[in-house]
Amino acid sequence: MSSSLILPGDNLEIExxxxxxxxxxxxxxxxxxxxxxxxxxxxxILNHSTQSNKQLIxxxxxxxxxxxxxxxxxxxxxxxxxxxxxxxxxxxxxxPVLLNxxxxxxxxxxxxPNLKNGQVVYxxxxxxxxxxxxxxxxxxxxxGVLDDSGYVxxxxxxxxxxxxxxxxxxxxxxxANKCQFEIAIGINGKIWLKCGEGVKKEVKESENKEDEDxxxxxxxxxxxxxxxxxxxxxxxxxxxxxxxxxLKQVLNVCFKNVEN
Amino acid sequence: xxxxxxxxxxQKTYLHEGLKNGIRLSNRDFLKFRDIDIYLSTDxxxxxxxxxxNTKISVRVSSQIIKPYEDRPFEGILTINSEISSMSSLKxxxxxxxxxxxxxxxxIEKAIRRSNSLDLENLCIVAGEKVWEIIVDLNFWNxxxxxxxxGCFASMLALSHFKKPDIxxxxxxxxxxxxxxxxxxxxxxxxxxxxxxxxxxNLNSKEMNIKGDEANEICLxxxxxxxxTYRDGFLVITLNKNRELIQLSKNxxxxxxxxxxxxxxxxxxxxxxxxxxxxxxxxxxxEEERYKSNNLGLLEATADR
Numbered sequence: 001m002s003s004s005l006i007l008p009g010d011n012l013e014i015e016x017x018x019x020x021x022x023x024x025x026x027x028x029x030x031x032x033x034x035x036x037x038x039x040x041x042x043x044x045i046l047n048h049s050t051q052s053n054k055q056l057i058x059x060x061x062x063x064x065x066x067x068x069x070x071x072x073x074x075x076x077x078x079x080x081x082x083x084x085x086x087x088x089x090x091x092x093x094x095x096p097v098l099l100n101x102x103x104x105x106x107x108x109x110x111x112x113p114n115l116k117n118g119q120v121v122y123x124x125x126x127x128x129x130x131x132x133x134x135x136x137x138x139x140x141x142x143x144g145v146l147d148d149s150g151y152v153x154x155x156x157x158x159x160x161x162x163x164x165x166x167x168x169x170x171x172x173x174x175x176a177n178k179c180q181f182e183i184a185i186g187i188n189g190k191i192w193l194k195c196g197e198g199v200k201k202e203v204k205e206s207e208n209k210e211d212e213d214x215x216x217x218x219x220x221x222x223x224x225x226x227x228x229x230x231x232x233x234x235x236x237x238x239x240x241x242x243x244x245x246x247l248k249q250v251l252n253v254c255f256k257n258v259e260n
Numbered sequence: 261x262x263x264x265x266x267x268x269x270x271q272k273t274y275l276h277e278g279l280k281n282g283i284r285l286s287n288r289d290f291l292k293f294r295d296i297d298i299y300l301s302t303d304x305x306x307x308x309x310x311x312x313x314n315t316k317i318s319v320r321v322s323s324q325i326i327k328p329y330e331d332r333p334f335e336g337i338l339t340i341n342s343e344i345s346s347m348s349s350l351k352x353x354x355x356x357x358x359x360x361x362x363x364x365x366x367x368i369e370k371a372i373r374r375s376n377s378l379d380l381e382n383l384c385i386v387a388g389e390k391v392w393e394i395i396v397d398l399n400f401w402n403x404x405x406x407x408x409x410x411g412c413f414a415s416m417l418a419l420s421h422f423k424k425p426d427i428x429x430x431x432x433x434x435x436x437x438x439x440x441x442x443x444x445x446x447x448x449x450x451x452x453x454x455x456x457x458x459x460x461x462n463l464n465s466k467e468m469n470i471k472g473d474e475a476n477e478i479c480l481x482x483x484x485x486x487x488x489t490y491r492d493g494f495l496v497i498t499l500n501k502n503r504e505l506i507q508l509s510k511n512x513x514x515x516x517x518x519x520x521x522x523x524x525x526x527x528x529x530x531x532x533x534x535x536x537x538x539x540x541x542x543x544x545x546x547e548e549e550r551y552k553s554n555n556l557g558l559l560e561a562t563a564d565r
Contacts (some may be wrong), residue, residue: 077268091264093350118269152268194272197538199277223281226274230285 006046006059012038014048015055025058026069053203066091068134068144072125074141075152075186076136078115086115087099088123088136090188092154095133099123103137104144113145120146121191122184146184151229154260158241171239174247176210178255179228191236195228197221227258265351271486279461282486286313291481291527296538298417298508300546302553305444306422313484317411319418320397323425323432328384328391334381340369342398342411349403366511368398368411371453371498374418375449375506378419379448385427385434392424394447405484407408408496412455413535420543422447443556451500452539454532455507458524459483459491460514477514479524481531497525499532 006012014022017036024030027042040046044061051086068074068090076088079096087096101112115121123136124145138144146152155163162169164185175181184192200222235254242250275285284290288415294313301307306321328335342365344352352361353363372378382390396415400407423444426437461478483494493513498506505525552555 077266079266080262082549092265093263116269118267118272120268120270148270148273150270151274153272199274222277223283226277226281227283230274230278230283230287236285 003045003047003060005044006040007043008039008041010040012040012046012057014038014057015050020050020053020055022055023056025056027059027061028057031085060158062156064157064189066157067095068097068125068128068136068188070125072187073122073185074100074122074125074136074188075122075146075184075190075192076188077152078117078119078121080117086121088121090186090190092196097134097136099136099138103135103139105139105141109166115145119148120152122146122186122192128250142184146192147198149200150182150184150192150194150197151233152190152192152241153233155191155236156240160185160187160189160191163191170244170247171236174251175232175235178251179232181229181232193229193232193236194225195232196225198229199226231255231258263351263353264417265349265489267483267486267489272490275486275490276461276463279480280463284480286483286484291531292481293482293531293535294415294484298415298418298538298542300421300542302550304544305439306418308414308418308421310410310417312406312410312482314402315406315410316401317407317414318399318401319414320399320465321418321421322395322397322423324393324395325385325390326393326437328388330388332441333388334384335380337393338380338396339393340365340373340374340396340415342368342399343444344400344403344407344490347402348400348407351403352400358552363511364407364411367455367496367498367507368415370507370509371412371455372396372415372419375417375498375500377449377451377453377500379450382448385429386432390434393464394419394422394424403485403489404484406457408457409455409482412453412498413539416449416452417453417539417542419447420449420452420539421546451502451504452536453498453500453506454535455496455498456481456528456531457483457494457496459487460496460516461490462492462514477516479520497528499525499528501533501536503529 017038024038027044028038031037042059042061045061047058047060049056074090076090076097078086079089080087084101085098086193088099089096101107104113107113111193121138123138124140124143125134126133126137127249139195163171164187172183179195181193181195231254235251238250238254240249262536288294297311299309309316309318325338328337334471344361344364346352346354352358383394385391396418398415423446425439425444426442427534428435459480461480463478464476483491495516496507496509500506
């Protein structure tokens with residue numbers, strides 16, 4: 001596995017593609033000619049690995065715009081519905097993708113989730129054509145509606161990829177020392193996060209006011225979880241831009257107000 | 261492409277629940293500005309960059325000599341261009357100006373031009389013939405809320421930083437000196453107006469607020485993008501250091517008490533003092549730096565005592 005910096009149009013220094021079976025990833029374009037030829041289309045770090053007579057090439061870079069690809073796990077916001085589909089937005093100011101009413105686990109015509117605008121779903125991209133509208137589904141385990149108790153925020157795309165795919169990533173391990181949390185990472189740069197029980201909307205005028213002490217307890221844990229979640233969000237947002245040795249310091253700064 | 265900024269209900273829930281308990285999403289106090297980051301150009305006059313949180317703006321001031329308006333022969337002209345391009349946020353469309361954009365431009369213009377913060381008569385060269393026109397160009401680079409406050413602040417900073425070339429008049433002939441030939445002159449700024457935008461949130465039902473018995477709306481200063489999206493109304497107060505109230509702008513939205521209006525003006529005064537001092541110290545630092553780097557000390561005629 002080797003990596004080097006590359007710019008669009010540069011010469012790709014890879015093994016002869018007539019002898020090696022080549023798999024290409026993001027940032028590489030294949031000319032659709034009889035003699036296949038590859039060129040880089042993005043600036044970034046070229047990752048190249050060979051194994052017997054196979055090779056893998058892709059370019060790792062940090063972009064802001066997310067382009068849907070098949071099997072990507074994404075977080076989207078429901079912005080409306082059209083016919084049999086929900087319209088789901090994966091990034092601000094992007095074209096919405098479609099989510100079929102039936103594309104939920106155990107959904108039937110009579111029993112389908114009723115989503116409101118502004119709700120958040122975790123899904124997988126199934127159609128990524130440039131000619132027709134893209135589609136996602138929420139059938140797999142872990143996918144589906146993300147409840148209102150968590151906070152949704154944006155991070156850079158490469159940071160989201162690192163959090164999702166790098167099992168040894170230090171960011172979440174450090175965060176786990178501070179608090180208990182539940183997280184969903186979409187590689188479209190959206191993260192859903194909650195610490196403890198997250199935030200519950202205040203129950204309006206509970207019918208029996210006998211257990212007022214209990215209510216107070218719920219209220220205070222609610223505030224505590226809210227503070228922890230916001231601190232964790234702040235930490236993750238800042239973590240994108242700091243060096244690894246400063247990470248602990250950032251973590252302590254973010255949680256300073258909460259722990260006292 | 262969608263022109264709308266879509267925010268999730270999760271963010272709204274967090275914002276409202278947080279405000280109920282006295283917490284902002286950014287963990288700031290309710291009436292506290294974000295940290296202001298300022299860059300003043302050292303090799304040209306009248307170029308500044310100001311950022312506050314993720315909002316960023318640059319302002320360039322330039323000058324030219326033109327003929328004055330016929331009805332005001334003794335006054336120079338101040339022009340403020342504040343179009344918001346889609347570069348700052350796709351929410352702002354270049355083809356059609358939204359109400360919000362017009363409002364931002366007009367409030368900044370009112371605060372600076374209509375309040376007479378710049379002495380226009382001082383810009384007159386030959387009455388009825390030639391005056392200076394001062395042009396202020398605002399470029400919004402990134403949008404994360406609060407364009408009004410920061411736009412006004414940056415414009416005043418740039419005007420304080422700007423120097424126009426020195427001129428002399430001899431037998432009806434005007435000579436403009438190069439800035440290297442003669443030290444350029446400052447504009448005469450009469451006062452520094454500062455805009456403060458207060459945003460209101462109503463966490464109870466709307467009716468409760470109109471009735472006025474229990475109007476416990478929440479008031480925030482310097483809102484970011486999320487807060488600005490969900491606010492129920494806002495109020496712009498423009499003040500200066502001399503405790504003068506220059507502008508009040510409340511365009512619909514949540515009704516508020518007169519009592520609260522007075523309170524906000526009072527509270528705003530200390531923030532205005534702080535921001536005015538910030539402008540003054542930054543300009544002074546910049547002057548000193550320029551003095552050192554250009555070795556202007558060598559040109560001084562008086563002896564150092």
